[in-house]
Amino acid sequence: MIWSRRPAALAAAFLLLLALGVGLHPSHAQTPQPAATPATPAPAPAPAPAEPLPDVGTLRSDFEKLPEAAVGADAVRALQARYGALIVGANKVIAARTGQLKDLNARLGELGPAPAAGASEDPDITRQRQTLTRERNGVDADIRLARLVVVDAQQRSDDLRNRQRDLFEAQLTGRAPSPLGSVFWQQLADAWPDDQARLWPLIDELRMALQRMGQPGHIGPVLLALALAVLAMTVGDLAAEHGMARLAQRLLPRGRLRRSLLVIAIVTVNLVVVALAMRGLLHTLRAHAAFGPLSSKLVALADDSVLFIAFVTGLGRALLANRRPSWRLPRIPDALALRLNPYPWLFALVGVLVWIPTQISEIVGASLAAVHLVQTVTALALALLILGALLRLNGPHAAAQTPAAEGDAAPAETARPLWVGLAMGSVALALVGVIVLTVAGYMTIGSLLAAQLAWTGLVGVTFYVLFKFADDLCMAVVASRSDFGQRLQRGFGFAPATLDQAAVVLSALARLVLFFYMVIALLAPLGTRPDEVLEQTGRIGSGLKIGEFQLVPAAIFSALAVLVGGFVALRVFQRWLRERYLPTTTMEPGMQSSLATLLNYVGVVLVVAAGLSALGIGVNRIAWIASALSVGIGFGLQAIVQNFISGLILLAERPVKVGDWVVLGTTEGDIKRINVRATEIQLGDRSTVIVPNSEFITKTVRNMTLSNAEGRVLIRLPMPLATDAPKVREIMLAACAAHPKVLPTPAPSLSLEGVETGMLVFQAICYVDGPRTAGGVRSDLLFAMLDAFRQAGVEMAAPPTVVMPPLPPAPV
Known part of the structure; x- marks a missing residue:
C-alpha cells in the first residue's frame, strides 16, 4: 500500500541527493489521500512578444467544460492540474492587461478631463479620448473576467481538495473486521473469485509480453540488455564506488568535508548508474514486448522500485562504511555498524515486497477485503522491520567506544544522549500502536502510521547527511583554518575570529534552509513528491505576514546578500583607503585614522540601510521605528x-x-x-x-x-650664594647643547630666578621633538650637569640641617 510515487529530481531546489531522496518516498495506492494543496500561482510577468497570450473567452469556456468532481486520486490530481493551468493562463492575462491599463490611464491623464457641458474642445482630442476610453473599458473587462476565472477555478480546486480530505478521513477512521477473527478471512475468501477475475487481464498481458520477448527476433536483445543492466548495477556500481573513494582520497584534503562529500558522491553515483541501466533495460523491453495498458503501468513503476532500492542501499552502505571505518560519518562503534549492515537491504526489499501487491491491487482495482489484507501485511512488515532495527540499536556495545574518524580527535567513551533514548521510546510506542490498531481492525491508520515511521526515518537519515555536508562545507571554505579562509585573511584583512563566526553563521543558515525543506517533506501524509515540495515552497516563499510587515524569505536572503557584499566591499575600500590613498596625502597619521574611522561609520550606515531596503523596510518604517525608540532614548x-x-x-x-x-x-x-x-x-x-x-x-x-608637537624640558637647580654664576650658566647650557635630542631651535636658555632660602636658583629650558621624550631627556641632562659640576669643582647646595634639642629626663 506504499511505495508508489515516482521519484523525480527537484531542479534548483535541492542537491541531487536531496532531490532523489525526497522523490523516492512511496505512498498508499488504495488508501484515499487528500489531494495536494494547490498553491495559487503568483501572477506571471508579461509574456514575450512571441508567446501568444491566452484569450479570456477561451479560458472561460474551457473552465465551464471541466467537471466539478472526479473519482480516484489520479483523476482528482489531473483535474486539479487542469484548473491550475487555467489559473496560470488567467494570471498571464491579468499581468499583461494590467500594464496596458496603466498605459491607457496615463494617456487619458495626459489628455485631461472631459470639458464641461456646453464647453468646446478640439474634435481630434475628443476622438482620442473616446477611443482610449473604449480601449480602457475593454481591457478592464478582460481583467475582471480573468480574475473571475482565477477565483472560480481556485474555488473548484479547493472543493476537490476538501472532498478528497473528507473521503480520506472517513475511510481512514473506518473499521474493518480484525485479521484475528474469521470474518476477515471469510470476506477475503468471498471476494477472491472477483479479485481473481480482475487479475487475469494483467496476467494475460504479461504472458503475451513474455511470449513476444521469447521469439527469435527479440530474445537476443532482451537478454543482452538484461545482462548489461545486471552487470552495471552490480560490478559497475561497486567499481564506481571504489573509484569515487580513491578519487576523493587523492583530490580532497583530509577532514570532515571529505567524509560527508564521499557519502553524497557514493549515493549519487549509485543512483546514476542504476538509473541509466534501468532506462536502457526498460527501453529495450518496450521495444521488443507488446505491453498492454495494465502491464505498462506495472513496468513503468518498476523503475521507481529499483531506484528506491539503489537509494536506500547506497545511503546505508555509505553511512555505515564498514570497509572504511575511519571515513564513517556518524560516530557509531564498529560492532553496531556491523550489526546494522543488513538493514538497508532489508528495508529496501521489504518496501519492494510490500510495493508489489499494492501496485497490483491498484492496477486491477482489487476488492476492499484485498486492500485490507495488503494494509495489514504492510503495517506488520514495516513494524517488525523497524522493531528489529530498534533491537539492534539497543544491543550490547551500543554505546561503546566510537572509532576515531578522519579529521576528528582521539576516540573517547561516549554515552547515548537523552534525546536518542526519548526518540527510540517514542518509536517503540508508535510501533505498539501500529500493531494494536491493525489487530483491532483499523488497518488504514495502522498502515499509514507504519509507512510514516519508515518515511520519517528515511528523511531523517537523508537530511542528516545534508546537515553534515552543509556544516563541513562552511567550515572547510570560510573558517580561518581553511585555505580559502587564509586567503581571505591575507586579501581582505579579516580576523580569524571573524571568519570563524561567519562560518558558524553560514552553517546555521544552510541548516535552517534544509530544516525548512525537511519539515515540508515530513508534514505531507505518506511522503512528498517533488512537485508538492515546490508548491509548498512557493506558497511559503510568497511571504508570511506578521502584523503589517510582510516577511518574504527571498527578501531575507537578498538582505543577507546585500549585507555580506556591502561589508566585504566596505572592508576592501577601507583597506585601499588606509594602505594606498591616505599615505599619499599630506595629512598626518592622526587625521588619516580619524578620516578612515568616520568613513567607516558612514559606510556601515549605508550598508545597513541598503540591507533594510532589500528586506522591504523603507525609510518611512525606519522613521517610525526611530520615533518609537525616542522614548527609550529619552530615558535609558x-x-x-x-x-x-x-x-x-x-x-x-x-x-x-x-x-x-x-x-x-x-x-x-x-x-x-x-x-x-x-x-x-x-x-x-x-x-x-x-x-x-x-x-x-x-x-x-x-x-x-x-x-605644537614640541616638548619642553625645565630644570631648576639651587646653588650656594658663593657659587660662580657664569660658570654654572656655561656648564648647564653646554650640557643642553651636547644632548642629541635637544632641538637647536629654539635654542636652550638659562635664567637666574632669584634667591630662595639663601640659595641661588638657576632655571634651564630646552625643547625636544615631543613631550613624550621630555622626561628621559631631563633625566639625562641632570646626570650630565651633576657630573660636570663635580669635575669643575662647583659645590652644590647642601640640604639644611635641623638640630633637635635633647629631651628632658622623664620624671621618676
Missing part, C-alpha cells in the same frame, strides 16, 4: 546617544585626534583610538583608560600636541 539611552554624537564631533572638529598627548583631569597619556562611544587613552605604564566621548566635549582638556 540618553548617555549612549550623547557619547555617540560626541564621538562624531571629535572626528569632525578634531579637538583631539589619534596620537595626541592629552591631560584630562588626573588622566594623562596618548590617544590610541576614537570609537563610537568612548576613546582609548594609553598611560605611561602601558595601561589603557576608556573615557566616554562626552568627557572631551563637556570638560576642560589639555592637549599637549594640538598646535
